[in-house]
Amino acid sequence: MTARRIALVSIFPEMFAALTDYGISGRAVKDGLLEVRCWNPRDFTSDRHRTVDDRPYGGGPGMVMLAEPLYQALGAARAWAEEGGEAVRSIYLSPQGRQLDQGGVEELSAAGNLVLLAGRYEGIDERIVETLIDEEWSIGDYVLSGGELAAMVMVDAITRLIPGALGHDQSAVEDSFAQGLLDCPHYTRPEEYRGRSVPEVLLSGNHEKIRRWRLKQALARTRQRRPDLLERIELTDEQGALLDEIRHELES
Numbered sequence: 001m002t003a004r005r006i007a008l009v010s011i012f013p014e015m016f017a018a019l020t021d022y023g024i025s026g027r028a029v030k031d032g033l034l035e036v037r038c039w040n041p042r043d044f045t046s047d048r049h050r051t052v053d054d055r056p057y058g059g060g061p062g063m064v065m066l067a068e069p070l071y072q073a074l075g076a077a078r079a080w081a082e083e084g085g086e087a088v089r090s091i092y093l094s095p096q097g098r099q100l101d102q103g104g105v106e107e108l109s110a111a112g113n114l115v116l117l118a119g120r121y122e123g124i125d126e127r128i129v130e131t132l133i134d135e136e137w138s139i140g141d142y143v144l145s146g147g148e149l150a151a152m153v154m155v156d157a158i159t160r161l162i163p164g165a166l167g168h169d170q171s172a173v174e175d176s177f178a179q180g181l182l183d184c185p186h187y188t189r190p191e192e193y194r195g196r197s198v199p200e201v202l203l204s205g206n207h208e209k210i211r212r213w214r215l216k217q218a219l220a221r222t223r224q225r226r227p228d229l230l231e232r233i234e235l236t237d238e239q240g241a242l243l244d245e246i247r248h249e250l251e252s
């Protein structure tokens with residue numbers, strides 16, 4: 001299985017150590033499931049000050065990232081991502097993009113290699129978006145000082161879905177969000193903690209009862225906190241029955 005390649009373009013390449021040096025994504029890199037490489041637009045400048053930004057036409061506060069260093073950095077990043085004839089999607093992270101959710105993560109996880117452009121300042125020259133960016137994505141309706149953290153959120157979520165990235169004992173498929181539900185509560189030792197005990201069913205060793213309890217908890221939480229999510233999913237017979245139980249218990 002050839003490694004999935006994700007190229008990043010950013011003036012702060014050191015930030016991506018958070019992906020390559022830690023956790024699930026760090027392990028995926030180590031195991032050769034994922035390759036992450038960053039290109040810094042500053043390395044594609046020709047002036048003494050390695051300038052990557054300039055003042056906005058039309059005036060206004062802040063600076064805009066210059067097109068040429070981005071053009072060259074994106075070109076180098078794409079060439080690496082396309083090696084071996086792989087399909088490549090170039091993505092710009094911004095609040096103007098399509099909002100990322102688990103469905104979007106699954107789509108991107110099934111796509112080819114990626115080039116992720118992380119902007120800074122007030123943004124990038126629009127002519128780069130028009131000519132070199134395939135898709136704009138947002139991780140949520142809020143403004144960040146740079147696209148790097150948004151890119152890392154996207155890469156982390158995608159990496160969890162790469163086969164083999166989660167240890168054998170974890171599964172992205174069972175992930176609550178994979179089923180469109182919020183997660184159930186989790187407990188570990190000690191059984192009694194500051195006067196609060198663990199739900200008996202979890203100590204029972206009855207795996208079917210535990211599975212149902214967890215599903216019921218997930219459904220009750222989703223119904224309580226995110227009823228909009230329930231609207232979106234096709235309930236199984238079991239889920240419908242458990243929701244009925246939940247409603248009856250709340251009435252009594």
Ligand SMILES: NC(=O)c1ccc(NC2CCCC2)nc1
Nearest residue numbers: 093094119138139140144146150
């Ligand atoms: N919600 C987001 O995914 C997001 C992405 C980038 C960003 N800021 C960047 C965009 C261009 C300059 C800073 N803010 C927010």
